[in-house]
Structure formats: structure tokens, C-alpha cells
Amino acid sequence: MIPPKSFAALAALCLAMAACPARAADPFTVQDIRLEGLQRVEPGTVFATLGLKAGDTYSNERGSAAIRALFDLGLFKDVRIDINGQVLVVIVEERPTVADVDFAGTKEFDKAALQKALRDIGLAEGRPFDKALADRAEQELKRQYIGRSLYNAQVVTTVTPLERNRVNLTFSVTEGEPARITRVRVVGQQAFDERTLLDLFDQDSGGWLAWYTKSNQYARSKFDADLETLRSFYLTRGYLEFRIESTQVAISPDRQTLEITVNINEGEKFAVAGVKLAGNYLGREDEFKSLVTVRPGAPYNGEDVAATTKAFADHFGTFGYAFARVKAEPEIDRAQRRVVMVLNAEPGRRAYVRRLNIGGNARTRDEVIRREFRQYEGAWYDGTKIKLSRDRVDRLGFFTDVNVETAEVPGSNDQVDLNVTVAEKPTGSLQLGAGYSSTDKVSLSFGITQENVFGSGNYLGLQVNTSSYNRSVSLTATDPYFTAGGISRTFNLFHTTTRPYYEADGNYKLASDGGSVRFGLPVDELDTVYLGIGVERYAFTPGTNGSYTLVNGSYVYTATPQAYLDYFQCTGTAPSVVCAGRNVVGIPATVGWSRDDRDSALVPTRGRLQSANLELGVGSELRYLKTNYQYQQYVPLSKQYTLAFNGQLGYAKALGSSSFPIFKNFYAGGLGSIRGFEQNSLGPTDAVTGGSLGGTRKAIFNMELTTPFPGAGNDKSLRLYTFFDAGNVFAERSASMTDAQWKAQNRLRASAGLGISWISPLGPLRLAYAVPIVYQKEDTANGIAADRTQRFQFQIGTSF
Template sequence: MTRPIVRRCLLSLALAAALAGPAQAQNFDAFQVADIRVEGLQRIAPGTVFTYLPVERGDQIDRRKTAEAIRALFRTGFFSDVRLERQGDILVVVVTERPAINTITLTGNKDIQTEDLLNGLRGIGLSEGETFNPLNLDRVTQELLRQYNNRGKYNVSIVPTVSNLDRNRVDISIVIAEGKASRIRDINIVGNETFGEDVLRRNWESGTSNWLSWYRRDDQYSREKLSGDLEKLTNFYLDRGYVDFNVESTQVAISPDKRDIFVTANVAEGPVYTVSSVKVSGETILPQEELERLIILKEGDTFSRGLVELTSDAIIATLGNVGYAFAQVNPVPEIDRDNRTIGLNFFVDPGPRVQVRRIEFSGNTTTADEVLRREMRQFEGSWFSQAAIDRSKIRLQRLGFFDTVDVETPPVPGQPDMVDVKITVKERNSGQFTFGLGYQQSYGLITTLQLVQNNFVGTGNRFALSLQHNSYSEQFALSFTDPYFTDDGISLGFSIAHSDFDYSDRDANLANFNNAVSSAEFFSLIPLTETDAISVSLGIDRNQITTDDFNTPPMLIDYLVDSLGDRARYPQYHVDNDGNPQTDPSNDDDDPSTTDPLTLGPYRKWNINAWRLQLGWQRDSRNDFLMPTRGLYHRIGAEIVLPGSDLEYYRINYNFEHYWLIRSWLGLRTAAEIGYGDSYGDTRKQQCRVYDELGELTTEFENCGLPFFRNYYVGGPNSVRGFEANSIGPIYTFGDSYQQALGGSFKTAGSFELYFPTLFDNRGTRLSAFFDWGNVYRGPDVWEAKTLRLSAGISLTWQSPMGPIAISYAAPLQYERHDQIERLQFTFGGSF
């Protein structure tokens, strides 16, 4: 008798003994059951036993029925022992309950989170409060080993321990020693004749150790990753016409110490196929020539499965936009291996035309349904459109009220031509609240109270109130915006503000003068298309500027005098010549026959009133409010101080941003900003003194330009990082070291930023590497590329529960000796 036959016989005997044993243990003859009693229960109710017991009062029980009853109770998993006994005509069921699980403790797991492990244990019945079954513990051990092996950790050790407690309870402790992941030491592709191994493995997730492996972990072996990479290899060849390509075998070898992995893939390339014909058939719905225009592959082209899939997707999307939500396009190939050609027939099965029955929202506990519904471009009762649903999702994401927006389109049961649109959102803190004390080098001691609610009481309206005091300014602002003042999406809002800036603080990096500004304005945004809108605002400003003859740069005072006329100096006082404080101030010296002239202080004050009109156009196709990864943003804006104001001037600005997703883990952001301002009208006719880039006055005069208090500034966390705030551009120097930034009427700035969107699990967290550039100039005629300031560094942005936080470290690459460097910078805001 062979060994396998012996093994099967022994297994059959063991099973027979296990099944027959309990029945043979019951030493009673058949009888009719008058009553049933259960003994040995502690936690389980008797009714549970009666539910599973296939015997009732009045039944005749024999050895066969006894065995059946015992097996039924064992199958529940509640009991470790079951016996049936007879006391007269009473059937006694004696059970020993399995213990209950008191606690489950996991230690040593780092690669797999504890919560994920507990959820997996719960799925197989191993959780606190459940009945303990040793078989489940063995299953858990094997499953954990499998999961860690799939992650490339073959040295993992999993030791479960069961501790018995009183009242038939147990504690389970699972100690995991993960060990280190096995590293891929070599990957070898055999049989590739046309393409080099570097080309074939360019997009693989698996790789040998390199300088980025600490971040990408591509050298850690994983069975799932390798399977995906081999699929990419197949796609690579199929996209280049190798229809007969095949991965013939794969060998994965592991070193004796289980630390190194060696992978070998044997491939057969085969010949290249070209396309012999392409056509569209089936029920096309739309004119056939319209769908044929969507076919990317043409006759004579090299076959590409990727282009075939893109063609199918394009046809499906086109039909989906006219209501055929379940359309299918099946590319049917006709392969001629003798001539190495392949014909393609795109067979269209449109399915039923689908209407949207209902649009439902969930997860918006604060935000009213109306706020979400007005962003929808798919409507109830209309034909299904995938493009409209995709656009609706983007509009909801751009509100900034939600962390995630998920859209499902389940069919309506029993109605194949109807679907529902179910949108699930996860709300985020759409308000910001800041109150506290802080210190920053540029601003000194900061006291802030700020209340911003972008989704005021769930209506989608924006309300903002802010109060701030620091070493050189006091600010108050109140604004309110209704983004849907009309049903067409025209927004309307207002703001009032007052600020008092004292730029005498040298750390502010601004020219030394006082500026108290009060303003009020109404503004509106008028949408033109899904991505385009124009903005209009009208406001009134009152600037009260105070200069100091001893500290304010003279070119600023000259501008006010030349354009508005001189103002009286103050304070006015008499000199105490005789040293007697009791002397009448009108004649305070040793000679009572004379009157001292008044002595004037160094301060002068100008009140400047302005009517301000702002017009703008913007195009915004970014896919997200918080962390966009794709899309464009353009904005052109003009600010015009209207004729009749004390000073007449204008400013024109252009802002640009473009986001690309280069890889799933790598994106690129490019940004640029240009600003220019000048005077016109009566202000332009006035002549002002000219000064150079270092603040030195010249003997020349020119038409008065943009007022200095509306100049542009560059530098700091929000422009060119690595330089102190507002410090880049023309300066005025007092003595040898005290500098005051003057700003300029022409600004150029921009940034290139590589960001890593998948580095952190938190969607609102992003690490980036940036290159910033920029400067401001007295005018566009003095712009030179060599004078641009350049910096490079890294930045971390985090949408924390307390609000957005940005930290950057930058190294200036091109700078001047007098520039003020600040490598580490941060911004912080609070939320509620």
C-alpha cells in the first residue's frame, strides 16, 4: 500500500472516530423525550441551545439522533464539550462553554496599524466579548504571516498567548516581531531583445536599492507590487505592437538569511503588429462618422492597446454625456499572424438611455443641501451626463467646505433606465478663529483676534471679522459675501476696514511714515462660464499720512509736497529760554520787550480721499480648493482711483498658476505675478524729484507716478521665501546700516514648486521643493533679469485641526549685500 493511500485511510479513520465518539459515549437506549434540561451554561442563554438543538419534547431519540444533536451544538462554536445524558424520560444536555475573550493586546506591530489588525480579527470572530475559538487564533497567525510576507518581511515572528481568567474568560496577547523587510538585490529580465532593462523598468514600483529608497521603499519586495510591475511590462509591449508578448515564467529567490530577494522574469517578445483596418459597429446612437473621429489609431499605425482603450473610453464618455450611462464599447480584434496585422472593430452597445431620478447628499451635517445643490451641473429628471457629474464634483471640492467628495451613481432597482446620484461629503472646519499672542521678527509682538467663517451657519455665505495689533499696526476689518445673491450665481458683498500703520518700527522693513486708512466698498463677482468670471468693486478710501522730517525718506515727503502741496508742521511750541516754567509762553525769555517766535515740530499730515473702482477677469479650472493638483488659474485686475480724487492713479495686476500631476506621487506648480502702477490726470501733470535704486535723490524731475503708499513689495513667506518680508527692492539707507524699503511701481515674481501629494496620509498635508524669484522696481524701464532675487528650499504645508500651517526653509541663491536674509519662515492660522 502506497504512502498517500495509507495517509487517506488514517484520515478517514480519524474523522470517523471524531464523529462516532460522542455518540458512542452516550450509553442509553432509544426513548421518547418528555423534557429537556441544559446544564453547564454560564453566559449563553438556554434558548440559544434550544435554537440549535434538533430535538424537541415528544421526539424519539436514538443513537443516530444523539450524534446529530451533538454535531449541531459543536458547529455553533460556543462549546468545547457536549454530552447528552438520560434521567428517566428527561434528556440532559451537559455543555462546557468556550471562554469569552476579555481583551486582545497587540504589541510590536509598526508596519500594519493596530486598528487595521483589530478590524481584520473582528472579521473572523476574534474580538473582545466574543467566544474564543483556538482555531480562529491559528487562522489569525497564518493570515498575519501572509500579510507580512506580502510586504516583504519574511523574518516576522508572531507569538499568540492565551491567559485564562476567572469566570471563564481569557486574555489574548499577540506579540509581533516584524523584523526588517527583505531587500531586492537584483532584478533580471531575460529574453528582451528590443528594449533595454532600464527602459522596461522605468515605471516599476519594485526596484533595487537607490538613493530614494528611504522614501519610495521601492526596494522592499512585495508580491502584489511585483504582479503589478509584470502587468506594466505586458502593457509596455502591447502598447508598442507586440501582440504575442508573454511573460513565460517568474522566479523569486530568497537568500538563506531571508534578507535578500532575487527576481528573474523570462519573457518572449514576438513580432510587431500593425493596424490593418478600424471601424465602428453596433448601435452607435450618434452618427457613425462622429464616433469614428474619436478613433485614435489609423490604418497602418503600430498597434497599441493603450490607444485602443483610450478610444473605447472616449466613445463611452461621449455616449455617457448624452444619457447612456451604461454604454459599453468592446474592441474586437481580427489577428492575421501571417501578415502580422490586426483589424479593429469597436462594437458599441449603448444600453438604455438613462435619466437621473434623484440627487441625494449625505455627510453635510452643517451645510444646507441648497448650498450643495446649487453647485450641481447634473439635474434631477434630466438625462444622465458624466461630464456634468464630474464638473459638479469639482465645483463642490472648490467650495473649500469639504475634505472629501465622493460620487456614486447606483441604478434604481427595477428601473434599468434610471439612476440616482449619491454624493457623500466629509465636512472640514470651514471657519478660522485666531486669538492669542505671538512674536515674529518682522512684526514684533502680535495680538490677534480673527473670526472667519467661509460657510456661515451652513449657508455658504462668508463672514469675516478681524482685529490685530502688533508693533507697527492696528487693524480692523469686517466683511460679508453672499456667493449666490442671485440664482444665476452673481455674488454680492461689502467690507469696511480701518488700519493704522506706524512704520517707524525698523523691523517692519518699510519706509518710515504713519498711514491711517479707513475704507468701505461693495463688490460683486459675475460668472460668465463654468471657469470664467468678472469682478467689480466700488469703494471709498481715506488715507491719513503723517511724515517725520527726521526719519521719513525725503523722496516720499517730496512726492506729497510736489503732488498735493505742502502742509504745516506740528506741534507748535515756544522755546523755554529763561528756564522759568512760570513765564508766560508768549514771551518766555530774559528780554520782556520781545516775543519769541513759534518753533515748529517735524511732523506733517496729508489727508487723501479716493474713489476706487476695481475690475477683474479670472479663469479658474483648478480641481480643488485646498490642495489642487491639476488646472489653471489666471486673473487680470485693474484698480483705478477715479477722477476727482485727491490723487489719480491706477494699478494693473496679472496672476497665474498652473498645476500638473506628473506622477501619482509627484506634481508641479508654476506661478507668476506681474504688477504695474502709475498716475494719470492732474497727478501725472505734477513734477516729482527722481531717486535711484539706492534711494539717492538726483537733480532730475519727472511726472509724479504711483503714490508710494500703493507701491508693490516682495519678500517673505508669501512671495520670495528666504528673504525678510517686504525687504526686496529699492531701499533708502540712513547712516551705514539702517535701511527702509521703498517698494516700487513694477513687480515681477514667480515660483516653481515640486510637491509630493502622496507622501502623507493626510490629504491636507504636502511637502514641496521650491524655486522662487522676484523683485520690485521703480519702473519697468529699470528692470533687469540679473537683479532678480532667487531662492530655493523646501516647504511643509499642513491643514491642521487648528488651521493652515506653512513652514519653509530657503537658501538665497542670488542676492545683494544689503539684502536681509531670513531662511526659516512660517505662517499660522487657527480654525474652529
Template sequence: MSAQQFQIADIRVEGLQRIAPGTVFNYLPVQVGDTVGDDVTGNIIRALYQTGFFDDVRVEREGNVLVLTVQERPSIAKIEFVGNQDIDEATLRKAMDEIGLKEGRVFNRSVLDRIEQELERQYYSRGKYGVLVVSTVSPQERNRVAIRIDVTEGLTARIKQINLIGNKAFATPQLLKQFELGATTWHSFYSKNDQYSKQKLAGDLERLRSFYLDRGYIKFDIKSTQVSISPDKKEIYVTVVLDEGSPYTISDIKLAGEAAVPVTKVFPLIQLRRGEPFSRKLTTESSERISSLLGDEGYAFANVNAVPEVNDTAKQVTVTFFVDPGKRVYVRRVNMKGNTRTRDEVLRREMRQLESAWFSAALVKESRERLNRLGYFDDVTTETPAVAGSADQVDVNVTVREKPAGNLMAGIGYSQSQGVLLNASINQNNFLGTGKRVSLAFNTSQASTLYSLSYQNPYYTADGISRGFELSYRATDFSQLTDTSYATYTTDTGIAGMNFGLPISKTSRAGFALRYQYTNIQYNPLTAFFYAPQVYAFVEQNGQTFNDFIMSASYTDDTRDKAVFATKGYLHSLHGELAIPGSSLTYYRVGYEGTRYIPLTKRFVLSLSTELGYGAGYGDLTALPFFFNYYAGGPRSVRGYQANTLGPRELSINYNPTGGNTKIVGSIELLVSPPVGGDLEKTLRFGLFLDGGNVWVTQDNPLIYPTGFNLDEMRFSAGLSASWLSPIGALSLSLGFPLNEKPGDETQVFQFGVGQTF
């Protein structure tokens, strides 16, 4: 271009393919009418290059027309990944989108270089130091390019050895137990502990630091950390240089600031002791307990800081807890969210943290647990935000996620003890969002037919006394029970009852019920004499029709964190029933059921369960009626044995199981939720179990063998289990392997229950 300046009469852009001229004009630092010289043309070229749209820009003059000749950069037509296995393609594409490399965008070679470097860094973090990333850019028609990224991942480098230098007080094996990383072992294929990661090493070093600080080594320091890789890039060596320092003991414990609660309540919360080694963990836990105490007293924003004063000469530490309770806080409002069907009052009556009362962290936690135990919600969360413009008020926001209503149900299923099951029911634990339980059901199988109606109001009174009613009729043909070849007889049972429940404490309730029960036994005397002598003898002695009035009482203590798939807490239940004098059959039964959940890790839970039962007759009845007997074996009992087959048997042609008046069943199960994410992780559980139990007839009976109580008759099994709350119904599976089966036992390794609703 001529050095002579000129005034622009027009601007023409040549070489454009995809980019509109208007886009170019928007980036130009000049416009028609401006005067252009050599000093301005440099600015024009720089401005257009900075857009990232062009590979080449030329500025020329034709008369008073400014001519811009450009060469557009190609657009990306396709991006293809080859060879990536450790990092999935979706993750790679997301990372590239964030950097700016995406199909349809303008291709920029420098961005592709950054992608290659980032890919290598990602693979390095996974221990793949032999990774090779090669990009190929292929021209396409219409000024486009296709990008192919070939990844040769190579083998993962394994940690060969971790060396600790400078440790004298503690042996290296003891310290290495604090590390997640380590040399290859038999479980490395699962734990991946031998795959080096910078983040994992940082976590291990922090755990190592905590180990020393919790044992009084307050001056502990990590001098250096060196990670080296073998020439073949297959083995990694980690060397950590330590300076342990000397152990420090606690010389004094002080309390400063304003405690806001009696000091006699604060000091017992401090676990530190004079003369013992200083522990950062115990110091932190003590501060948290003091904060929790203040939180329960209404000081929601209390601040407790533990400050150690170090005496290097004496190797001692004075720990001072500075307490700043802040203002006492009360709750302005309790807000409910997410309950589209459930009425607010159903949630509010479970709340122990009340509006206009002092805030209590313990009461908020208890309220959340009570809502979880209702079983109406998949998830319950609580938040306590401060009220804007107020220093002494908070709101309690309760957010629930309701379970599907599903109150009208028809179903088909299969049970290994009763064959094909058909059911139709209106069964709602939260009827119309009122919290009342209503059930109207019809169930039938080849062995039994059931009609039932029940109603339960958990808050019959405002203080939590419950009341319920039940009506049911069941006809059972025991000859059709597929797992047990019972003799040919049937029973018709009708029940009408009423029950009450009374809250005893925050987690416990007492119950009382009264019911009328009608029982009629139909049988063929000749057939029963040979196939069911117990039934024959009972009917000959007591008759076929019975009218009984039964009182029952129960006590339940439930501290589980959730009603379904609990992870901690326990459920204890004591119960007893008595057929009152004047009934056709005078008997009593007492029992206990208990389950405790012990969290081991975030995913692993240990479940311990026990079921005990005992019954007997009184007055003119010498033994518990056979149709009130306990049974064992099968799902929810001793898995690996067929349902209801354990225990004594009749001395008859069929050698039928009779059940017993005494029952002991227990189980130890290690439960784990799989790391699959989403709702499936909350509705699926696997287990490793050990079951044991049996039933006994403790009274002498010449028609049954064996009789008497003998713990040597206990049966045990072990195996695997799975439970899934699927969208089409509950599904449970187990593989149970008997450990001490005896001749005559009926075993069944695979057991399941499945139901389908529509």
C-alpha cells in the first residue's frame, strides 16, 4: 500500500466463505470516511488476526477503496478418538468443549496442542506414564478439517516401593498403614492402591501428619517428597523424608471467653488430660462437642477455637479453648418444601424443633430422623439459614422428596412357598396425604385366600396416641403349600380387632390390642389319621370350631435412621398375646424381634438380627394350638433351607414339618450399597450373610419327633443376598448354602421373591 494517506470511500472484503462481511466490519478499527495510512493498516491486521477466524490477512488499496483479502481458518467437521479406554469419550469431549475445540467451531492449532498436553496430564495422574497422544488433522471439502486423536495408553505404572526416611519413634510398616497408596498386593486389582496419584499421595501425607499430631509430635514436618519412575516407565518409587521432632505433653487446659453455659457442662466434653500426649484429633473433637452443646442451647453460630501454647523447652503444650457463643438464636419459621401430596401437619407433628423456640441442633437432627422413619419420603434434608437483617433468628427449611403414591394396585407374583400370587389392593401408608394408613386387600394363591381391611391413625390424639382397626378373613388349604407336602386339611380364620399405641419416649412406643378370632378346621378324619395325626388328635380332643378373645401388648424402640435400607440404629420389639379365660383355646405367646445396624464405612453396614418366640397353653389346654406354631427356614429366616421345613416332624406317612412352640432365629449380614450412583444406589443392596435357627416342640408328644429343647438342633447357612426396590415391586434374591444339614432336611440354595404391579 502507498505510504500516502487517503480517505476511505468504501471497504471491500474478499475471500470470505462462512463468515458474513458484517462480522468483519464489526471488528474493524476503521470505517468509511476515516483517513488511512501505514500506521492504521497495522492495527487493522492485528484486529482481524485477534478474532481467531483467519490464517492470513492482507490490506490493499484500489483508488479510495480499502480492500481486505482474508483466508479463513477451516472449521472442524469431525473429531474422532481412537484408543482411549481409561478415560471415556464423553469425558474427553466435555473437557475439549470447555477449552474451545468442538465440532462446528473454527480450528485453532494452538488449542489442539493444549488438548494434547491436557490429555497427557490426565493419563499421568492415572499412572500411565507411557501414554502417547498423536493428533492428525485431515483437510476436508469446503474449507473444513477432520481431527483424529490417537491415544496409546500403555501400561499403568505400579508403585514398587514407598520409602520413609527419618522415622525413629514408629516403625515403617505401622506408618505405611496410614497410606492409601502402597505396593502391589492381592487386592490391588480392586482397591487400585498401587496406582500412583498426586492427589492420593497428598491425602496420604496429610494422614501421616495427623498420625503424628495425634500422638504429641506437634513439630512434625515432611521435609521432602520424591517420586521417581523406572526407565521402562512401569514402576514408581516414592520417598518421603520426615522430621518427627519430639513428643509434647499437655501441661494445662484452660477455658476462655464466654461459655454461656455452666462450666461444669463444658469441661466433661474435653477429652484431653494433663500429662498425656497432645492430640490434634481429640482437641478438634472437644471443640466440636462444645459447639454442639452451645448449638443445642440455642447458640447456633457459636465459635470455639482451641489454641495450643507451645513450650519448646519443657516440651509441653497448654491448650486454651476460646469460646464465643454469639447471640442466642431462636427459630422464626419452620418451612416445608417438596410435600406436594402430604399435608404440612403430617410433617409438622414430627418436628421437635418448634417455631419461636430457641434453636437446637439436636432437635433439628431428631426431627429429620423422625421424618425419615415415617417411610413416606425417599429423602429428607434440613437447612438452617440465618434470617436476613437479623442476628438472632434462623429459619428451619425442611425439604422432602415424596415416594410415588401407588395407592391402587393390582399384581401378580410368585412365591416359592405358595406358588403364583394374585392380589388387588388399596394400600396406602399415607392415605390422601393425611399420614393415616388404610389397606383394603384381596390376595389369593393356590394355597390361600385373604380378604383384609385395616385402618391406622398414628395421631388419634395430638400427643401421638394411635388407634387402629382390622377386619380379615383367610382360608388356607395346607395341602397346596408347594414347599411342604402338608396333609389335606383347611382352616378358615376370621379376625376383628382394635389397637392403641402410646409414645413412651422419643423413639419408643407401647401398644395394646384386643381382637376376636374365629377358627374353623375342615378335614377328612380317615385321611388325617394317616397323613396328619397331629391335626386329627387336636380336633378329636378340642373340636373343630374355636372362638377366641385375644389381648396383646407390645413395646417397640426404633432408632433407625431410615425405615427402608437403614444404615445405623436399632429396632427392638417385645410382644405378647394371651387368649383370655372364656376363649375356646386358652394359650399365650411371647416374643422378641430385634435388628441392629452398625455402619462400618460409608457403604458397608453390619446387620445383626434376632427373633425369639415361645408359646404354650394354660388351663385345660396342655400345649400351644398347632396352627399358632412358629416356623423356620426360607427367606427372612434361615436361608438355604426350604420355607417352613425346619424343626420337628409328624410321625406320619408324609413326615410333615409341624413347626414348634419355641423359636430361635438369628442372622449376621454384611450389607453394601454398590457405587453405581443415582437412585439405584439407594434402592439396591448386596449382602454376605450367616443365618442360624430352628424351632422346637418342648412338650412331650408321641405324634412328633423330635421333642424337647436342644440347641444341637440349630441349623446354619451362609451365602449371598441381594435386595432391590425396583419400580415394578420389591425383589429379593439369595444364594444360601447349608453348613450343617442333617438327613431329612430340605435344602434350597437359590431362593427369591418377586412381585409385579400394573
């Protein structure tokens, strides 16, 4: 079949040739060429395409070739050549130009996504237009909707002529209702029951959350992914000859429901008898053998075979062989149901990288991506460095997808280009946190961050806490490449005001202001060392309002915790309290280290995160040491289940003859530490006011099991988790503390509960309902207050 564009050109050419006898001319020398009918096309474009110029000899054959060349530009509806003496008159009629493309009735897709789909087929603002292109656009839009299970989508194109031979295009879409999957069947299975196999599929008949997960809306790409998951399931369990015989998707006459049937042939189960190497291994057979993960005697595992061949190809890549081919060829003994895997390798030719091409980054600057690459232009191709570079770009957190492809350079047998394609995501986030208690009522926190300011890769964040008792504002700015070598720099400014939690605590206040600068020095690809220095000022105002409380048989006026009065050298009785050290200035120096090899910073399923920090008060009246260490480990139990552990240890002490600053204490309780207790409420408390004081030692342990949310299938954005938390903060025993009080404060606290994790448009949201299982009850006989519990908590933008 002749394409519409070629057919139009052929028809016009035939018309021109049919008229040739009337305009036929003997060959002559062209004296001049005149153009008629041009509106927007540049004359130079026509002259460059004609193949004729003044002084050339004109013939009918050359005239026909010129007409064909002009039609091939795709810019003209009609082309004619007239002869006036020895002057050629080229008469053209331009195709209309698209002035605007708009959509009406589109709800399933963002307009930008549809515009991109049409741009890929050649329809966009400023490009020539014809009816055939409009028909292709309609079919492309319908294809996009079929991909979303909207089989009844209708598209009507409206073409509105404008002045200067332009047109506006409006695509009016009636989307209709998506077709729903009512049943999925797997036929032919014997070793596994059908329910086990169907649980592998992301597409199903839908649960009560199908309106959110859309798992019952058929999409060919998702269905193909499910088939690959099914194939992988069998191939990793020894079924080497597993086949998917056929698939049927039966759509109802009204195109509203469909049934899916997958016919399979399991084949026999095979065990691995051995592994052989064949081909050219560059004389490094021992190196390659160490990469083999296929184990003789074990059931055949397709994942192990694929991992081995990939490891081989990657290892060839470290020596510059970008086109190495490694093929796994099974030698099957069906009688014994055993297989020998022959790994045949052909390294091909060695190559170096000519150019690094970056695409898809409409916002992020090229340099932000390039500086993460460890494979340089002009250097030998190195597969290990390319993978590392791709992972580094992905860990920036600016993109939903990062893809690196190797492309051969035409005309060269030893050069390749690396085509890096990224899909950007919004990098600004809004963080909200809330909790409820009988004392603090509703406490709120707010934060807004931009991780990629103006596409520069820099971070800017503002955090605000509006609680009645703890108000703070913090501004942080990070330049991850302060130096070309990758040293980062972070500035932080903050102001915090802390007030008592209870009315009985009086109205004392601790205000702090300060700033710091911190540099991050990359040691290797996973480890970073941090060095920082700051200046802080603390201003303490003792309480003037309070009440009398019975303590050890005597009434004490409780306006301020005694620990604060002691540290700030306060004397007198409220409201006439004088503090000799009410203003304190500190210079904290920090040294830190972190290592992060998690597979994702947002929803990790494997890997670990470690960090350690040492803070030292130097060159001021605040002389202290404060250390903390955190360890997170994620263990994938299966595709659906992940087990996670988190541990935190902290230790602090005063240096020299000074006292440890009470406002530098560790705190525990609430989100981020031990759920089920009020935020920062655990640990030592003031004997008089009952207010939380924190401690100089901290130990926290968390364990979470993440599972699918009921009705959500395998959707990873909405998950259910169960957790167990334990720990506390501890301090030195005071002289007035009884044995019972000492034991009560130093006993571990624990809780367990259930939570929901949702990757919401505002960020990761975590809801938790916790039940304290080890906690302190009120003991009036020994002067011990009950722990402050808080069973329901939620926060956006937090982990653990």
C-alpha cells in the first residue's frame, strides 16, 4: 500500500507529467529562476532542493526530478514548473502550518503527555499539516487510551483555518469507562496451584481498593510484565523448558469487561550437572569462573544463569569490550533430567566512548548529570564505571527513571556513544507532621524543600514547627559540588524556642539561635566524611508562674525544672529568680561519616544505611562530647515482603570540670524513635515538675515487616507494616533519686503496632497505631509518674 504522503506526491507528479506536452521544451540553458507562492518557507530551502541553478541546462527529466525533490520536503501540497522563455517559474502551494494543538475531554492523561505522543509522529506546533497526519494522530491517541484499558475512547479532530495559511487543531476526546478485568486464569499448571501463580500478577480482577490501584484495568505492557514474572517464577525453580503456549484476552461485546487466559506448559524439572566455559575469555578463565553463581547439584535457576551471563558481559566491559556477547547454551539430558550449562563468550572488539549524550532533562542541567559520571568521554569503555555512573545519577533522587544505552558510531569499529535518558520527577516536597495528646493537643510541623533548585542540583529547605511548646524555624542550603572534586557544602541557620509541656511547669523558656557550615568529603563511591563548625547562643528565662506541689512532705513552688536552674546557675525563688549564666555561647565542631547502598532512598527493599557523628564543644564555655550511630538494614523476603531493622546508639559527656549542657541531651519517644509514647517524653524527668529532661545516653531498636495492603495487590505505593520498637534514654543518677525511681527511669520501654505507608503526592505518609507493651505506670508511693502515651501518630516525610 502506498503511504498517503507518497500517494499525494505521486498524484501531483502524474498531473505535472500529464501537462508536460503543453509545456514540453527542448533542453536549454536556464537564465533565471523565479519562485511563486511562498509564504513561510525560505527561498533558500527551495533553491537548495531544486538541483537547478542559473547557467544549468534544463531538460524534462531534470524538471521532473526537481518536482519530486520539492514534494519530498513535505512542505507543499502542489508544485509546478512553468517555462517562460529561458526563465523557470517554480509555482508552489504550501501545506498549512500547525499553529496550536489542544485537547478537550482528556482526564486520563496529562495534556503534555499527549502532546509528546503526537510530536513523536510528526504533529506539533510549527510543523506542516495534512489530513493524513491528522488521521495518524487520531489513531495514536486511541492507541494511548487502549493502553489504559479505555477501549471505547472516541477522538474527533477539529481543524480551524487561520490567517497566513495556518490551522488550529483540537482533539475532542470522549474517554468512556475503562474495561475491567473480571477473571484471570492460568491453564496447564501442575506443580503449583493456580492461586499461587495468580498472586504473582500485578493485574487481577481487583479488590476493594481497585479504584486506587487500577489493577483490574488491562494494559498490554503490564500484562507482558506479568508474563515475564510468571516465566521467571518457573525458571528459577528448575523448569528449564517452561513455555507460555498462548494467551487470550476476551473482550465483551460492549467492550467494558474482559477475561484473560494464560495457557502454559511447565515441562520437566531439571538439576544442574555442571558448568563449562567456551569461547574466548582473554586468558582470564579463573577470573570469570569466580563470577559463576550457577551451582552444580542445585535445581536449574534462570536468575542465576542470567546473573552469571550479565556478570561476564560486565566483566568484559571493564576491559573495554563494549560488544561482548555471552550466551548460555544448555546441554540437556532428559533421561536424567539434568543439564550442563555451557557459557559461550565472544568479546568482540575493544572500544572507547566518543560522546556522552543526555536527554529527557527539561529542568535539570546537563552538568548535574555529567558530574556524576565516572565513565569519561575519550576513555576506554568500562562497564563497571558505566553502571556506577547510572546508579549515582539515580541516587540523586531527581528522576523516576535513568537509562544508559550504548550506541555504535557509524563508520567506526572502535567507538561508541553513551545515550543517557532520564525521566524527571517533581523535586519539591511538602512535609507535614501531627500528633495529639491531652497536654499538647494537636501539634503541627511544616517543611518545604526543593532538592534541585533551578535545575542546579542544589538543595534548599525550610522547616517550621508551630507547637505551643516547641517552636522552631530552620533554613538549610546545600551545594553538593562546592568544588569540582565533589566536596559538598551545607549552610544551616536556626531559631528555636522551647517552653514547658505542662501548665504546672511554669512559663520558663529556652531560646537558641545559631548557624553552621558543613563540608562533605567523598572518600569513595559509597562513603562520605563530614566536617563542620558552628556557633550557637542559648538564652534561658526562668519561670515566674507556677504552683505549689507536695514533694517529699514539703510544698515546693514549681515554676522551672531544677536541672535547668542548676545548669544556668539560678538563685532565688520564683518569681524573683536570678540566673548568672542565662546566656551561653557554644562553638560545636562536628565530624561525621555515612555509607548508603540502599536500592532506593524513598522505598528501600534491600541494602543498608550507616551513619556516625561526633560533636565536640570547642573554644567556648560549652565543653562536651556527643556521639551517635545509626544502622538500617533492609532484607527482601520476597517480591511482596520486606523486613527492616533500625538501631540507634548515642553517648554524651561533659569535658573538663564543666557540666554537660542539658539542652544537648538525647530524647526519645514518638515517631522516629519509639512509637506509642509522646514525642520526646521518655527518659529522666524533673522530680518537681515532671517535665522531660532527656539523657546523655540513648539506645533505640526498631523492626518493621512491610506487607501488601489488603486489596491493593502488589502496588508498592500503598503498603501495610507491623512494627516493634524498644529503647529509652538514660542519665546519671542524681543524689536525691531513690532506687525505685532510678530503676523506673532506666527500664527499657517497648511498643508494637500496625501502620500504613503511602507514597502520597505530598511525600511518603506513614500512619502508626502503637500499643505500649512495656511502660511505666503511676506509682504515687515512690513518687513515680506514669509514661505519657500516644497511640495514634502520623507524619509525612519520615522513615521508621
